[in-house]
Amino acid sequence: ALHHHVELMVYVSTVITGLIFVVFSLITVAVCFPEYYALFLDTFFNGIVYKGKTLKAFSSPTFPFGTIFHKINDPKNWMARSLEFGKDHSGFHVEWVLHKAVLVVNDFDLVQKLLGLEITIKKTTRKGDETLPVLKKLFGKGLFMIRSHEWKRQHRVATRGMGSKHIKAYTPVVIEVIKRVVQDIEKKLEGKDEVDIDVLEMFQSFASETTMRILFGGELSQEDLLRTGKKFCDCIFEGMRPINMLTLYFKSPLPGPTKLRNDIDELHAISSEIVKKFRKDMKEKDVEEEGGALLKALCRASDEGDTLTDEEVVHNVYAFAGAGIDTTSTGLTHLMITLAERPEIQEKMAEEILAASNERDGKDLTIDESLAGFPYTSAVIKESLRLFPPVGALPFRHCTVSNVKLGPATLAKNTPISAWIPTTARSESWWGPDAKEFRPERFLEMKEGRRGESVDITHPLGGKFLTFSGGVRSCIGKKLAAVEFRSIVAMLLEKFEFRLLPEHEHLAKKDQHWEINNFLFKPREDRCCLRVKRRVN
Numbered sequence: 294a295l296h297h298h299v300e301l302m303v304y305v306s307t308v309i310t311g312l313i314f315v316v317f318s319l320i321t322v323a324v325c326f327p328e329y330y331a332l333f334l335d336t337f338f339n340g341i342v343y344k345g346k347t348l349k350a351f352s353s354p355t356f357p358f359g360t361i362f363h364k365i366n367d368p369k370n371w372m373a374r375s376l377e378f379g380k381d382h383s384g385f386h387v388e389w390v391l392h393k394a395v396l397v398v399n400d401f402d403l404v405q406k407l408l409g410l411e412i413t414i415k416k417t418t419r420k421g422d423e424t425l426p427v428l429k430k431l432f433g434k435g436l437f438m439i440r441s442h443e444w445k446r447q448h449r450v451a452t453r454g455m456g457s458k459h460i461k462a463y464t465p466v467v468i469e470v471i472k473r474v475v476q477d478i479e480k481k482l483e484g485k486d487e488v489d490i491d492v493l494e495m496f497q498s499f500a501s502e503t504t505m506r507i508l509f510g511g512e513l514s515q516e517d518l519l520r521t522g523k524k525f526c527d528c529i530f531e532g533m534r535p536i537n538m539l540t541l542y543f544k545s546p547l548p549g550p551t552k553l554r555n556d557i558d559e560l561h562a563i564s565s566e567i568v569k570k571f572r573k574d575m576k577e578k579d580v581e582e583e584g585g586a587l588l589k590a591l592c593r594a595s596d597e598g599d600t601l602t603d604e605e606v607v608h609n610v611y612a613f614a615g616a617g618i619d620t621t622s623t624g625l626t627h628l629m630i631t632l633a634e635r636p637e638i639q640e641k642m643a644e645e646i647l648a649a650s651n652e653r654d655g656k657d658l659t660i661d662e663s664l665a666g667f668p669y670t671s672a673v674i675k676e677s678l679r680l681f682p683p684v685g686a687l688p689f690r691h692c693t694v695s696n697v698k699l700g701p702a703t704l705a706k707n708t709p710i711s712a713w714i715p716t717t718a719r720s721e722s723w724w725g726p727d728a729k730e731f732r733p734e735r736f737l738e739m740k741e742g743r744r745g746e747s748v749d750i751t752h753p754l755g756g757k758f759l760t761f762s763g764g765v766r767s768c769i770g771k772k773l774a775a776v777e778f779r780s781i782v783a784m785l786l787e788k789f790e791f792r793l794l795p796e797h798e799h800l801a802k803k804d805q806h807w808e809i810n811n812f813l814f815k816p817r818e819d820r821c822c823l824r825v826k827r828r829v830n
Protein backbone atom coordinates (compact mmCIF):
# COMPACT_ATOMS: atom_id res chain seq x y z
CA ALA A 294 0.00 0.00 0.00
CA LEU A 295 2.90 2.32 0.89
CA HIS A 296 4.50 1.55 -2.43
CA HIS A 297 1.31 2.55 -4.26
CA HIS A 298 0.98 5.66 -2.19
CA VAL A 299 4.53 6.81 -3.03
CA GLU A 300 3.96 5.99 -6.69
CA LEU A 301 0.78 8.07 -6.73
CA MET A 302 2.57 11.01 -5.09
CA VAL A 303 5.40 10.84 -7.61
CA TYR A 304 2.84 10.69 -10.39
CA VAL A 305 0.82 13.68 -9.10
CA SER A 306 3.87 15.83 -8.45
CA THR A 307 5.22 15.02 -11.93
CA VAL A 308 1.94 16.10 -13.49
CA ILE A 309 1.86 19.32 -11.40
CA THR A 310 5.50 20.12 -12.23
CA GLY A 311 4.76 19.43 -15.90
CA LEU A 312 1.75 21.72 -15.83
CA ILE A 313 3.72 24.50 -14.10
CA PHE A 314 6.43 24.06 -16.74
CA VAL A 315 3.91 24.25 -19.60
CA VAL A 316 2.19 27.34 -18.15
CA PHE A 317 5.54 28.99 -17.48
CA SER A 318 6.73 28.20 -21.04
CA LEU A 319 3.49 29.56 -22.51
CA ILE A 320 3.85 32.78 -20.51
CA THR A 321 7.49 33.08 -21.63
CA VAL A 322 6.41 32.64 -25.29
CA ALA A 323 3.60 35.20 -24.80
CA VAL A 324 6.00 37.73 -23.27
CA CYS A 325 8.87 37.20 -25.73
CA PHE A 326 6.85 36.70 -28.93
CA PRO A 327 3.89 39.11 -28.94
CA GLU A 328 2.88 37.95 -32.43
CA TYR A 329 2.15 34.42 -31.07
CA TYR A 330 0.28 35.94 -28.14
CA ALA A 331 -1.76 37.94 -30.67
CA LEU A 332 -2.49 34.76 -32.64
CA PHE A 333 -3.62 33.00 -29.45
CA LEU A 334 -5.93 35.87 -28.44
CA ASP A 335 -7.32 36.28 -31.94
CA THR A 336 -8.09 32.55 -32.15
CA PHE A 337 -9.82 32.16 -28.78
CA PHE A 338 -11.04 35.60 -27.62
CA ASN A 339 -11.58 37.88 -30.61
CA GLY A 340 -15.27 38.08 -31.46
CA ILE A 341 -15.04 40.91 -34.00
CA VAL A 342 -15.68 39.94 -37.61
CA TYR A 343 -15.09 42.50 -40.35
CA LYS A 344 -16.08 41.64 -43.91
CA GLY A 345 -15.97 37.91 -43.12
CA LYS A 346 -12.60 37.89 -41.30
CA THR A 347 -11.45 38.48 -37.72
CA LEU A 348 -10.49 42.14 -37.36
CA LYS A 349 -7.05 42.23 -35.74
CA ALA A 350 -5.33 44.95 -33.70
CA PHE A 351 -2.77 47.00 -35.66
CA SER A 352 -0.13 46.32 -33.03
CA SER A 353 0.51 43.13 -31.09
CA PRO A 354 -0.68 42.95 -27.48
CA THR A 355 1.76 42.77 -24.59
CA PHE A 356 1.19 39.97 -22.08
CA PRO A 357 -0.95 40.32 -19.94
CA PHE A 358 -2.16 43.90 -20.39
CA GLY A 359 -3.04 43.93 -24.09
CA THR A 360 -2.42 47.07 -26.11
CA ILE A 361 -3.36 49.67 -23.50
CA PHE A 362 0.25 50.53 -22.65
CA HIS A 363 1.05 51.23 -26.31
CA LYS A 364 -1.55 53.98 -26.13
CA ILE A 365 -0.37 55.21 -22.74
CA ASN A 366 3.31 55.29 -23.72
CA ASP A 367 2.97 57.02 -27.09
CA PRO A 368 -0.55 58.45 -27.33
CA LYS A 369 -0.07 60.84 -30.27
CA ASN A 370 1.46 58.16 -32.44
CA TRP A 371 -1.27 55.75 -31.32
CA MET A 372 -4.04 58.14 -32.30
CA ALA A 373 -2.44 58.90 -35.68
CA ARG A 374 -1.97 55.18 -36.42
CA SER A 375 -5.51 54.31 -35.38
CA LEU A 376 -6.88 56.96 -37.76
CA GLU A 377 -4.62 55.68 -40.55
CA PHE A 378 -5.67 52.05 -39.93
CA GLY A 379 -9.31 53.16 -39.76
CA LYS A 380 -9.12 54.60 -43.30
CA ASP A 381 -9.03 51.05 -44.69
CA HIS A 382 -11.38 49.56 -42.09
CA SER A 383 -14.50 51.76 -41.99
CA GLY A 384 -13.02 53.81 -39.13
CA PHE A 385 -12.63 50.75 -36.87
CA HIS A 386 -9.67 49.51 -34.95
CA VAL A 387 -9.23 46.86 -32.26
CA GLU A 388 -7.68 47.30 -28.85
CA TRP A 389 -6.82 44.52 -26.41
CA VAL A 390 -7.71 45.33 -22.82
CA LEU A 391 -6.17 42.36 -21.01
CA HIS A 392 -7.67 39.45 -23.01
CA LYS A 393 -10.74 41.39 -24.20
CA ALA A 394 -10.87 42.61 -27.80
CA VAL A 395 -12.61 45.99 -27.88
CA LEU A 396 -13.99 47.42 -31.12
CA VAL A 397 -13.12 51.13 -31.26
CA VAL A 398 -15.13 53.24 -33.70
CA ASN A 399 -13.94 56.49 -35.29
CA ASP A 400 -16.20 56.82 -38.32
CA PHE A 401 -18.76 59.62 -37.82
CA ASP A 402 -21.86 57.74 -39.00
CA LEU A 403 -20.99 54.59 -37.11
CA VAL A 404 -20.31 56.52 -33.88
CA GLN A 405 -23.80 58.07 -34.19
CA LYS A 406 -25.22 54.58 -34.66
CA LEU A 407 -23.32 53.34 -31.63
CA LEU A 408 -24.74 56.15 -29.48
CA GLY A 409 -28.32 55.59 -30.63
CA LEU A 410 -31.05 53.62 -28.87
CA GLU A 411 -30.66 50.51 -31.03
CA ILE A 412 -27.05 49.76 -30.02
CA THR A 413 -26.48 51.68 -26.78
CA ILE A 414 -29.64 50.46 -25.05
CA LYS A 415 -31.21 47.59 -26.97
CA LYS A 416 -28.19 45.51 -27.94
CA THR A 417 -25.49 46.46 -25.45
CA THR A 418 -25.10 47.35 -21.80
CA ARG A 419 -22.62 48.94 -19.39
CA LYS A 420 -20.95 46.60 -16.94
CA GLY A 421 -17.68 48.33 -16.04
CA ASP A 422 -18.46 47.87 -12.37
CA GLU A 423 -17.69 44.17 -12.75
CA THR A 424 -13.99 44.99 -12.98
CA LEU A 425 -14.14 47.87 -10.49
CA PRO A 426 -15.51 46.41 -7.24
CA VAL A 427 -15.00 49.61 -5.19
CA LEU A 428 -17.10 51.61 -7.63
CA LYS A 429 -19.72 48.87 -7.69
CA LYS A 430 -20.08 49.12 -3.90
CA LEU A 431 -20.03 52.93 -4.00
CA PHE A 432 -22.51 53.54 -6.80
CA GLY A 433 -23.16 50.32 -8.73
CA LYS A 434 -26.94 50.82 -8.50
CA GLY A 435 -26.73 54.45 -9.67
CA LEU A 436 -27.22 55.89 -13.13
CA PHE A 437 -23.62 55.73 -14.34
CA MET A 438 -23.11 51.99 -13.73
CA ILE A 439 -26.65 50.72 -14.20
CA ARG A 440 -27.39 48.10 -16.89
CA SER A 441 -29.33 49.15 -19.98
CA HIS A 442 -32.58 47.36 -19.09
CA GLU A 443 -32.83 49.34 -15.84
CA TRP A 444 -31.53 52.59 -17.25
CA LYS A 445 -34.68 54.19 -18.69
CA ARG A 446 -36.58 54.27 -15.40
CA GLN A 447 -33.68 55.79 -13.44
CA HIS A 448 -32.82 58.22 -16.20
CA ARG A 449 -36.37 59.53 -16.30
CA VAL A 450 -36.33 60.19 -12.58
CA ALA A 451 -32.76 61.51 -12.38
CA THR A 452 -33.15 64.02 -15.22
CA ARG A 453 -35.68 65.84 -13.00
CA GLY A 454 -32.80 66.83 -10.70
CA MET A 455 -30.87 68.27 -13.63
CA GLY A 456 -33.64 70.26 -15.32
CA SER A 457 -33.21 73.97 -16.07
CA LYS A 458 -35.06 75.02 -12.90
CA HIS A 459 -32.65 73.02 -10.78
CA ILE A 460 -29.53 74.17 -12.64
CA LYS A 461 -30.64 77.74 -12.01
CA ALA A 462 -31.03 76.96 -8.32
CA TYR A 463 -27.58 75.33 -8.13
CA THR A 464 -25.83 78.32 -9.75
CA PRO A 465 -25.59 80.53 -6.59
CA VAL A 466 -23.96 77.57 -4.81
CA VAL A 467 -21.34 77.37 -7.58
CA ILE A 468 -20.65 81.11 -7.25
CA GLU A 469 -20.33 80.88 -3.44
CA VAL A 470 -17.67 78.18 -3.73
CA ILE A 471 -15.77 80.18 -6.36
CA LYS A 472 -15.68 83.14 -3.98
CA ARG A 473 -13.87 80.87 -1.52
CA VAL A 474 -11.39 79.85 -4.26
CA VAL A 475 -10.75 83.52 -5.15
CA GLN A 476 -10.21 84.38 -1.48
CA ASP A 477 -7.71 81.52 -1.12
CA ILE A 478 -5.67 82.87 -4.06
CA GLU A 479 -5.83 86.42 -2.68
CA LYS A 480 -4.57 85.16 0.66
CA LYS A 481 -1.64 83.41 -1.05
CA LEU A 482 -0.86 86.61 -2.97
CA GLU A 483 -0.81 88.84 0.15
CA GLY A 484 2.37 90.95 0.08
CA LYS A 485 3.56 89.25 -3.14
CA ASP A 486 3.44 90.08 -6.87
CA GLU A 487 2.94 86.50 -7.97
CA VAL A 488 2.48 83.01 -6.58
CA ASP A 489 2.82 79.50 -8.02
CA ILE A 490 -0.33 77.40 -7.64
CA ASP A 491 -1.11 73.78 -8.47
CA VAL A 492 -4.29 74.41 -10.44
CA LEU A 493 -5.30 70.73 -10.54
CA GLU A 494 -5.43 70.70 -6.72
CA MET A 495 -7.31 74.01 -6.73
CA PHE A 496 -9.91 72.78 -9.24
CA GLN A 497 -10.26 69.42 -7.46
CA SER A 498 -11.16 71.20 -4.23
CA PHE A 499 -13.55 73.49 -6.16
CA ALA A 500 -15.31 70.63 -7.97
CA SER A 501 -15.52 68.45 -4.90
CA GLU A 502 -16.96 71.20 -2.66
CA THR A 503 -19.40 72.37 -5.35
CA THR A 504 -20.64 68.89 -6.14
CA MET A 505 -21.06 67.91 -2.47
CA ARG A 506 -22.93 71.14 -1.73
CA ILE A 507 -25.21 70.69 -4.72
CA LEU A 508 -25.87 67.10 -3.73
CA PHE A 509 -26.52 67.65 -0.03
CA GLY A 510 -27.55 71.32 0.15
CA GLY A 511 -27.94 72.43 3.77
CA GLU A 512 -28.42 68.87 4.99
CA LEU A 513 -24.74 68.54 5.96
CA SER A 514 -22.65 71.05 7.89
CA GLN A 515 -19.78 72.66 5.96
CA GLU A 516 -17.30 70.61 7.98
CA ASP A 517 -19.12 67.33 7.23
CA LEU A 518 -19.46 68.29 3.55
CA LEU A 519 -15.71 68.74 3.22
CA ARG A 520 -14.94 65.62 5.24
CA THR A 521 -17.33 63.37 3.30
CA GLY A 522 -16.23 64.96 0.00
CA LYS A 523 -12.62 64.10 0.77
CA LYS A 524 -13.51 60.59 1.92
CA PHE A 525 -15.47 60.02 -1.29
CA CYS A 526 -12.61 61.25 -3.52
CA ASP A 527 -10.12 59.06 -1.59
CA CYS A 528 -12.38 56.01 -2.14
CA ILE A 529 -12.54 56.68 -5.89
CA PHE A 530 -8.77 57.17 -6.05
CA GLU A 531 -8.20 53.90 -4.18
CA GLY A 532 -10.83 52.15 -6.29
CA MET A 533 -8.99 52.94 -9.51
CA ARG A 534 -5.73 51.38 -8.25
CA PRO A 535 -5.07 48.13 -10.16
CA ILE A 536 -4.84 46.02 -6.95
CA ASN A 537 -8.30 47.21 -5.90
CA MET A 538 -9.76 46.06 -9.19
CA LEU A 539 -9.35 42.48 -7.99
CA THR A 540 -12.68 41.48 -6.48
CA LEU A 541 -11.17 38.91 -4.13
CA TYR A 542 -8.63 41.40 -2.83
CA PHE A 543 -11.33 43.99 -2.21
CA LYS A 544 -13.43 41.46 -0.30
CA SER A 545 -10.48 40.17 1.77
CA PRO A 546 -10.03 40.86 5.52
CA LEU A 547 -6.73 42.71 4.87
CA PRO A 548 -6.47 46.17 6.53
CA GLY A 549 -6.51 48.25 3.29
CA PRO A 550 -9.68 46.76 1.75
CA THR A 551 -11.37 46.62 5.18
CA LYS A 552 -10.81 50.36 5.68
CA LEU A 553 -12.10 51.05 2.17
CA ARG A 554 -15.28 49.00 2.76
CA ASN A 555 -15.82 50.71 6.11
CA ASP A 556 -15.36 54.16 4.52
CA ILE A 557 -17.94 53.37 1.83
CA ASP A 558 -20.38 52.02 4.46
CA GLU A 559 -19.93 55.23 6.45
CA LEU A 560 -20.66 57.41 3.38
CA HIS A 561 -23.77 55.34 2.63
CA ALA A 562 -24.94 55.51 6.26
CA ILE A 563 -24.68 59.33 6.28
CA SER A 564 -26.63 59.67 3.03
CA SER A 565 -29.22 57.02 3.96
CA GLU A 566 -30.03 58.86 7.15
CA ILE A 567 -30.64 62.10 5.25
CA VAL A 568 -32.76 60.32 2.63
CA LYS A 569 -34.91 58.68 5.34
CA LYS A 570 -35.34 61.93 7.26
CA PHE A 571 -36.23 63.82 4.11
CA ARG A 572 -38.77 61.23 2.94
CA LYS A 573 -40.39 61.24 6.38
CA ASP A 574 -40.64 65.06 6.27
CA MET A 575 -42.14 64.82 2.77
CA LYS A 576 -44.86 62.49 4.02
CA GLU A 577 -45.67 64.57 7.09
CA LYS A 578 -45.88 67.97 5.50
CA ASP A 579 -46.15 69.14 1.95
CA VAL A 580 -42.54 70.30 1.48
CA GLU A 581 -42.27 73.22 -0.93
CA GLU A 582 -40.30 72.56 -4.13
CA GLU A 583 -36.98 74.36 -3.70
CA GLY A 584 -33.69 73.84 -5.42
CA GLY A 585 -30.27 73.60 -3.86
CA ALA A 586 -30.02 69.87 -3.21
CA LEU A 587 -29.90 67.25 -5.91
CA LEU A 588 -30.51 64.62 -3.26
CA LYS A 589 -33.91 66.15 -2.49
CA ALA A 590 -34.77 66.27 -6.17
CA LEU A 591 -33.87 62.58 -6.48
CA CYS A 592 -36.04 61.72 -3.47
CA ARG A 593 -38.93 63.74 -4.71
CA ALA A 594 -38.94 63.10 -8.42
CA SER A 595 -41.24 60.43 -9.64
CA ASP A 596 -42.57 59.67 -13.05
CA GLU A 597 -45.54 57.52 -13.91
CA GLY A 598 -45.33 55.99 -10.44
CA ASP A 599 -41.57 55.33 -10.70
CA THR A 600 -39.61 56.44 -7.70
CA LEU A 601 -36.07 55.63 -6.72
CA THR A 602 -35.66 53.39 -3.66
CA ASP A 603 -33.65 54.84 -0.73
CA GLU A 604 -30.67 52.75 -1.77
CA GLU A 605 -30.93 53.92 -5.38
CA VAL A 606 -31.01 57.56 -4.26
CA VAL A 607 -27.84 57.01 -2.19
CA HIS A 608 -26.07 55.27 -5.07
CA ASN A 609 -27.14 58.06 -7.41
CA VAL A 610 -25.79 60.72 -5.09
CA TYR A 611 -22.39 59.08 -5.43
CA ALA A 612 -22.84 58.31 -9.13
CA PHE A 613 -23.25 62.04 -9.76
CA ALA A 614 -20.25 62.84 -7.59
CA GLY A 615 -18.17 60.12 -9.25
CA ALA A 616 -19.06 61.28 -12.74
CA GLY A 617 -18.82 65.01 -11.97
CA ILE A 618 -15.81 65.78 -9.78
CA ASP A 619 -12.83 64.37 -11.62
CA THR A 620 -14.15 65.29 -15.08
CA THR A 621 -14.74 68.93 -14.13
CA SER A 622 -11.41 69.43 -12.37
CA THR A 623 -9.49 67.70 -15.17
CA GLY A 624 -11.25 69.78 -17.85
CA LEU A 625 -10.61 73.04 -15.99
CA THR A 626 -6.93 72.19 -15.54
CA HIS A 627 -6.53 71.44 -19.27
CA LEU A 628 -8.17 74.79 -20.00
CA MET A 629 -6.02 76.82 -17.61
CA ILE A 630 -2.76 75.29 -18.87
CA THR A 631 -3.90 75.94 -22.45
CA LEU A 632 -4.65 79.58 -21.56
CA ALA A 633 -1.29 79.98 -19.81
CA GLU A 634 0.27 78.76 -23.08
CA ARG A 635 -1.75 81.39 -24.99
CA PRO A 636 -1.72 84.77 -23.16
CA GLU A 637 -3.27 86.47 -26.22
CA ILE A 638 -6.43 84.36 -25.91
CA GLN A 639 -6.50 84.85 -22.14
CA GLU A 640 -6.37 88.64 -22.63
CA LYS A 641 -9.22 88.57 -25.13
CA MET A 642 -11.35 86.61 -22.67
CA ALA A 643 -10.44 89.02 -19.87
CA GLU A 644 -11.57 91.94 -22.05
CA GLU A 645 -14.98 90.32 -22.54
CA ILE A 646 -15.28 89.45 -18.84
CA LEU A 647 -14.17 92.88 -17.60
CA ALA A 648 -16.56 94.68 -19.96
CA ALA A 649 -19.46 92.67 -18.46
CA SER A 650 -18.20 93.29 -14.94
CA ASN A 651 -17.98 97.07 -15.57
CA GLU A 652 -21.55 97.06 -16.87
CA ARG A 653 -22.78 95.67 -13.53
CA ASP A 654 -20.41 97.98 -11.57
CA GLY A 655 -18.20 95.12 -10.41
CA LYS A 656 -21.08 93.38 -8.64
CA ASP A 657 -21.37 89.53 -8.56
CA LEU A 658 -21.70 87.56 -11.76
CA THR A 659 -25.40 87.22 -12.66
CA ILE A 660 -27.13 83.87 -12.98
CA ASP A 661 -27.86 84.60 -16.65
CA GLU A 662 -24.15 85.17 -17.30
CA SER A 663 -23.30 81.87 -15.58
CA LEU A 664 -25.94 80.07 -17.62
CA ALA A 665 -25.27 81.52 -21.08
CA GLY A 666 -23.02 84.60 -21.04
CA PHE A 667 -19.60 85.39 -22.57
CA PRO A 668 -19.71 84.01 -26.14
CA TYR A 669 -15.95 84.26 -26.79
CA THR A 670 -15.05 82.79 -23.39
CA SER A 671 -17.58 79.99 -23.98
CA ALA A 672 -16.03 79.25 -27.38
CA VAL A 673 -12.58 78.97 -25.76
CA ILE A 674 -13.92 76.64 -23.05
CA LYS A 675 -15.59 74.51 -25.70
CA GLU A 676 -12.44 74.35 -27.83
CA SER A 677 -10.44 73.20 -24.80
CA LEU A 678 -13.06 70.55 -23.99
CA ARG A 679 -13.00 69.48 -27.65
CA LEU A 680 -9.23 68.98 -27.93
CA PHE A 681 -8.68 67.82 -24.34
CA PRO A 682 -11.81 65.81 -23.40
CA PRO A 683 -11.48 64.59 -19.79
CA VAL A 684 -13.14 61.25 -20.62
CA GLY A 685 -10.94 59.64 -23.27
CA ALA A 686 -12.75 56.35 -23.89
CA LEU A 687 -16.50 56.37 -24.31
CA PRO A 688 -17.69 54.02 -21.49
CA PHE A 689 -17.75 50.53 -23.03
CA ARG A 690 -20.99 49.15 -24.39
CA HIS A 691 -20.91 45.31 -24.05
CA CYS A 692 -22.98 43.31 -26.53
CA THR A 693 -25.86 41.53 -24.79
CA VAL A 694 -26.74 39.39 -27.81
CA SER A 695 -24.65 37.71 -30.50
CA ASN A 696 -24.25 38.89 -34.08
CA VAL A 697 -24.59 42.59 -33.31
CA LYS A 698 -24.14 44.48 -36.58
CA LEU A 699 -22.37 47.82 -36.67
CA GLY A 700 -21.74 48.82 -40.29
CA PRO A 701 -19.65 46.06 -41.86
CA ALA A 702 -18.67 44.62 -38.44
CA THR A 703 -20.42 41.70 -36.74
CA LEU A 704 -19.82 41.24 -33.05
CA ALA A 705 -20.09 38.25 -30.72
CA LYS A 706 -21.96 38.42 -27.41
CA ASN A 707 -20.00 40.23 -24.63
CA THR A 708 -17.75 42.11 -27.09
CA PRO A 709 -17.13 45.65 -25.78
CA ILE A 710 -17.52 48.62 -28.15
CA SER A 711 -16.14 52.11 -27.54
CA ALA A 712 -14.99 55.28 -29.28
CA TRP A 713 -11.80 57.15 -28.43
CA ILE A 714 -13.07 60.71 -28.01
CA PRO A 715 -9.75 62.62 -28.41
CA THR A 716 -9.12 60.84 -31.72
CA THR A 717 -12.44 62.00 -33.14
CA ALA A 718 -11.55 65.56 -32.03
CA ARG A 719 -8.27 65.40 -33.91
CA SER A 720 -9.70 63.80 -37.03
CA GLU A 721 -9.78 66.00 -40.16
CA SER A 722 -12.80 64.15 -41.47
CA TRP A 723 -14.74 65.26 -38.37
CA TRP A 724 -13.40 68.80 -37.90
CA GLY A 725 -11.69 69.84 -41.13
CA PRO A 726 -8.02 70.46 -41.96
CA ASP A 727 -7.38 72.54 -38.79
CA ALA A 728 -8.74 69.78 -36.49
CA LYS A 729 -5.53 69.62 -34.40
CA GLU A 730 -5.26 73.40 -33.94
CA PHE A 731 -6.56 75.21 -30.88
CA ARG A 732 -8.89 77.65 -32.64
CA PRO A 733 -11.92 78.79 -30.59
CA GLU A 734 -13.14 80.97 -33.48
CA ARG A 735 -14.36 77.79 -35.21
CA PHE A 736 -17.43 77.88 -32.94
CA LEU A 737 -18.08 81.58 -33.57
CA GLU A 738 -17.92 81.04 -37.33
CA MET A 739 -20.17 77.98 -37.43
CA LYS A 740 -23.48 78.40 -39.16
CA GLU A 741 -25.05 75.27 -37.68
CA GLY A 742 -28.19 75.46 -35.60
CA ARG A 743 -29.89 78.55 -34.28
CA ARG A 744 -27.83 81.72 -33.69
CA GLY A 745 -25.43 81.30 -30.78
CA GLU A 746 -25.97 77.55 -30.52
CA SER A 747 -22.46 76.62 -31.59
CA VAL A 748 -20.93 78.47 -28.59
CA ASP A 749 -23.32 76.72 -26.21
CA ILE A 750 -20.73 74.63 -24.34
CA THR A 751 -22.97 71.57 -24.23
CA HIS A 752 -24.40 71.69 -27.74
CA PRO A 753 -23.40 68.47 -29.57
CA LEU A 754 -23.21 70.14 -33.02
CA GLY A 755 -24.96 67.34 -34.83
CA GLY A 756 -23.07 64.68 -32.90
CA LYS A 757 -19.59 66.04 -33.75
CA PHE A 758 -18.78 67.43 -30.30
CA LEU A 759 -18.37 64.19 -28.37
CA THR A 760 -16.81 65.39 -25.09
CA PHE A 761 -20.07 64.83 -23.20
CA SER A 762 -20.85 61.89 -25.51
CA GLY A 763 -24.10 62.00 -27.48
CA GLY A 764 -27.28 60.15 -28.25
CA VAL A 765 -29.53 58.53 -25.67
CA ARG A 766 -27.08 57.97 -22.84
CA SER A 767 -25.01 61.17 -22.98
CA CYS A 768 -23.78 63.05 -19.91
CA ILE A 769 -26.67 64.11 -17.70
CA GLY A 770 -24.54 66.68 -15.82
CA LYS A 771 -23.29 68.66 -18.84
CA LYS A 772 -25.41 71.77 -18.18
CA LEU A 773 -24.11 71.91 -14.63
CA ALA A 774 -20.54 71.42 -15.89
CA ALA A 775 -21.01 74.33 -18.32
CA VAL A 776 -22.21 76.60 -15.49
CA GLU A 777 -19.21 75.60 -13.39
CA PHE A 778 -16.74 76.24 -16.23
CA ARG A 779 -18.19 79.58 -17.30
CA SER A 780 -18.55 80.93 -13.76
CA ILE A 781 -15.13 79.98 -12.44
CA VAL A 782 -13.30 81.10 -15.57
CA ALA A 783 -15.09 84.47 -15.51
CA MET A 784 -14.44 85.02 -11.81
CA LEU A 785 -10.78 83.96 -11.96
CA LEU A 786 -9.81 85.88 -15.11
CA GLU A 787 -11.50 89.04 -13.81
CA LYS A 788 -8.96 89.15 -10.98
CA PHE A 789 -5.93 87.13 -12.02
CA GLU A 790 -3.59 86.25 -14.88
CA PHE A 791 -2.30 82.71 -15.28
CA ARG A 792 1.14 82.13 -16.83
CA LEU A 793 3.43 79.17 -17.43
CA LEU A 794 6.36 78.70 -15.06
CA PRO A 795 9.49 80.05 -16.82
CA GLU A 796 10.92 76.52 -17.10
CA HIS A 797 7.83 75.41 -19.07
CA GLU A 798 7.69 78.31 -21.52
CA HIS A 799 9.53 76.38 -24.25
CA LEU A 800 6.71 73.78 -24.12
CA ALA A 801 3.97 76.28 -24.95
CA LYS A 802 1.63 75.27 -27.80
CA LYS A 803 3.48 71.97 -28.33
CA ASP A 804 0.36 69.98 -27.42
CA GLN A 805 2.32 68.13 -24.75
CA HIS A 806 0.69 68.95 -21.44
CA TRP A 807 -1.47 65.84 -21.36
CA GLU A 808 -1.23 62.08 -20.93
CA ILE A 809 -3.46 59.06 -21.16
CA ASN A 810 -4.15 57.40 -17.85
CA ASN A 811 -6.31 54.28 -18.14
CA PHE A 812 -9.39 55.54 -20.00
CA LEU A 813 -8.98 59.16 -19.00
CA PHE A 814 -7.30 62.06 -20.77
CA LYS A 815 -5.38 63.77 -17.97
CA PRO A 816 -3.14 66.84 -17.59
CA ARG A 817 0.43 65.79 -16.74
CA GLU A 818 1.07 66.32 -13.04
CA ASP A 819 4.36 68.13 -13.69
CA ARG A 820 2.55 70.75 -15.83
CA CYS A 821 -0.23 71.66 -13.39
CA CYS A 822 1.66 74.33 -11.47
CA LEU A 823 1.04 77.79 -12.95
CA ARG A 824 2.24 81.29 -12.00
CA VAL A 825 -0.62 83.51 -10.86
CA LYS A 826 -0.54 87.34 -10.77
CA ARG A 827 -3.09 89.93 -9.80
CA ARG A 828 -4.63 91.44 -12.96
CA VAL A 829 -3.78 95.11 -13.40
CA ASN A 830 -6.64 96.88 -15.17
Ligand code: HEM
Binds near residue numbers: 448624761763767769
Ligand atom coordinates in the same frame (compact mmCIF):
# COMPACT_ATOMS: atom_id res chain seq x y z
C1 HEM B 1 -16.34 68.41 -18.13
C2 HEM B 1 -17.16 67.70 -17.40
C3 HEM B 1 -17.81 66.40 -17.81
C4 HEM B 1 -17.52 65.57 -18.85
C5 HEM B 1 -16.44 65.73 -19.91
C6 HEM B 1 -18.45 64.45 -18.79
C7 HEM B 1 -18.48 63.41 -19.70
C8 HEM B 1 -19.33 62.33 -19.62
C9 HEM B 1 -19.33 61.22 -20.53
C10 HEM B 1 -18.41 61.06 -21.74
C11 HEM B 1 -20.31 60.35 -20.13
C12 HEM B 1 -20.64 59.00 -20.76
C13 HEM B 1 -21.84 59.06 -21.62
C14 HEM B 1 -22.04 57.81 -22.46
O1 HEM B 1 -21.67 56.71 -22.06
O2 HEM B 1 -22.59 57.94 -23.58
C15 HEM B 1 -20.93 60.92 -18.95
C16 HEM B 1 -21.98 60.35 -18.26
C17 HEM B 1 -22.48 60.86 -17.08
N1 HEM B 1 -22.15 62.05 -16.48
FE1 HEM B 1 -20.82 63.41 -17.15
N2 HEM B 1 -19.27 64.63 -17.71
C18 HEM B 1 -18.92 65.81 -17.08
C19 HEM B 1 -19.51 66.37 -15.96
C20 HEM B 1 -20.52 65.80 -15.25
C21 HEM B 1 -21.14 66.38 -14.08
C22 HEM B 1 -20.77 67.75 -13.48
C23 HEM B 1 -22.07 65.48 -13.63
C24 HEM B 1 -23.02 65.57 -12.47
C25 HEM B 1 -22.86 66.26 -11.40
C26 HEM B 1 -22.04 64.34 -14.53
C27 HEM B 1 -22.85 63.22 -14.41
C28 HEM B 1 -22.87 62.18 -15.32
C29 HEM B 1 -23.72 61.00 -15.16
C30 HEM B 1 -24.67 60.74 -13.98
C31 HEM B 1 -23.48 60.18 -16.27
C32 HEM B 1 -24.16 58.84 -16.59
C33 HEM B 1 -25.34 59.13 -17.50
C34 HEM B 1 -26.11 57.87 -17.91
O3 HEM B 1 -25.53 56.78 -17.92
O4 HEM B 1 -27.28 58.00 -18.28
N3 HEM B 1 -21.10 64.58 -15.51
N4 HEM B 1 -20.32 62.13 -18.67
